[in-house]
Amino acid sequence: MDKLLQEIINWVSRTNEQVVIGVSGHGAAGKTTFANMLVDLLNQNEVNYINTDPYIVSSDIRKHAIIHYTYQNENHHYKMTACHPSAHHLSALERDVQMVRAGLDFYTIDTHYMKSEWISSKKKVTIVEGMCVAFINPDLFDLKIYFYTDDETELMRRSSRDIAERGADINYLRRSHEERRIQYKVFMHPYSQRFDIIIKNSDEAICLEKNTFEFYAV
Secondary structure, three states, X not given: OHHHHHHHHHHHHHOOOOEEEEEEEOOOOOHHHHHHHHHHHOOHHHXXXXXXXXXXXXXXXXXXXXXXXXXXXXXXXXXXXXXXXHHEOHHHHHHHHHHHHOOOOEEOOOOOOOOOOEEOOOOOEEEEEOHHHHHOOHXXXXXXXXXXXXXXXXXXXXXXXXXXXXXXXXXXXXHHHHHHHHHHHHHHHHHHHHOOEEEEEOOOOEEEEEEOOOOOOO
16 A cells, blocks of 8 residues: 555656545445545645545435336345445536536535535645545546455444444344445445556455556656
């Protein structure tokens, strides 16, 4: 991971152009940790950071949207999770990334869990991080990095986080986890192939599965 981070830092330093980096993957895959590490390594005065959680449709609405899908020849019906493209305000995110590329300043969406941030067109690097990134036009990004993990690792990480931070019930998490993972495999994981770099991040190892980005082509 350190080697990849350093390659990105070197690439950014060599180019004279402004760059937009997309980081995506499912929940608890390590994408936010990676994005924060990258932000810390860059010049703080030269980087914008857009967390795309505010572009996810509220769970209060999604819980009323029951979707039907097939996985391994079995029919499923369950509430729409954030692994489905329709669970995101994609046109709004595309507009905001296009504004970055067009050199326009703006404030990010203000929510009760995340305050609005000023996005400056004068900054050299913009990092856009979150599940939504997987579903919008990949041509909006100069570099695209995707994280995922296995079923059990996600459950352990999500359980530790949600129980500690949100008081979630472990039995409910286990029941909902299976359908969430199936929706991930059916609706989200296929989009990973549009990314330059794919990383499988489990508790056992971090595996660089794909890297087609030419860092030294600048």
